Amino acid sequence: MAHDPPEATAEPRRTPEARSGRGTAADAAAVSLAALLPRVAAGDEEAFSRLYDDVSPLLFGLIKRVVRDVSISEEVLQEVFVEIWKQAPRFEARRGSAHGWICTIAHRRAVDTVRSTDAARRRDSEEGLRAIEEKVVDVQEEGILRVESERVATALRALAPLQADAIRLAYFGGYSHREVAGLLDIPVGTAKTRIRDGMIVLRDSLGVTS
Template sequence: MPPDPQEEPGWSVIGGADRADPPWPELLHRVALGDEDAFSRLYDEVAPLLLGLIRHVVRDPALSEEVLQEVLVEIWRQATRFDARRGSARSWLCMIAHRRAVDTVRATEASRRRDSAEGMRIIEEQVVDVQEEGILRVEAQRVESALRSLTAVQADAIRLAYMGGYTHREVAALLDIPVGTAKTRIRDGMIVLRDRLGVTT
């Protein structure tokens, strides 16, 4: 079963009402109960947003359409795992789309590499990557702990900007807030993180 985006590293808790997308939490709840009409409505409302995010990562229009269909199937299957008390529907849906798009790009690149003359070199590099992954995993745990010291809105903005790879303008669009507000949340959150992690500049 695919991991729940609300349980993965990179997910944040967003308190308060789902202001930016008022019908989506209710639609997801109905989808979780197997309501096909609710899924059809959710599809119509979120497909343009999710397709735009996917194309930003995948680039290829035809492949992006295929990824969108996979994302929507995943939403149908995982709707029971969405918890409106732990985060906004908009961010939950976008995280699913972004993760699937990144996975697709990685899979496509891996396939190309396997077919190239550099295949052996890639395999040798992966040995090093495994060692580095162990180090990075420990660091990720420290960062995750530090993120818990932020406010929910700060953590959400930082996760999108630094873990999701979005620009300040894209973060503002995803969270439905002014660009200046997004920048402030990211800046203030980074100040707290640097203090918690003992980073000096």
């Protein structure tokens, strides 16, 4: 930035989307999300309906990955959208993207659900653990099927294996960092720093600007 003032003034400003260098469907979705959310905030039910159509498959996929039980996932999905509806007036674009905001609401709700319902008990068996670990590993496999996912899969592969495991268990498995420590048989402090270090690498390789 510091060394190119002449070009910067001569060239038309590039949009953040163009600059990020990932001209994918996700960008189009991000654009429409950013446009829809203020309308939702103003109480526009039609905009909400469109927003639902746009993001519900993504959010349902995310919730189901964490929650696993289909009918509980459906409930969580509904709660998440009610939450989005209620909270939309408080969304502030300068604090982050609409996409990030919505995913946070969904993920938070999904995680809280598995930690508070018997879904947690079910998976807390040895068997459940193996299943989830296998499922988590599948993330990479599945990812290859989609262009957008390949980006994520590549980013995950760039992590040290323990960083990747810790992040996958926490994000897709819904485990707390203490549980992650237990699962990976490492001290809590180590799990904490591994997650953070991994997130730094991921952030950089996914091109997220802070």
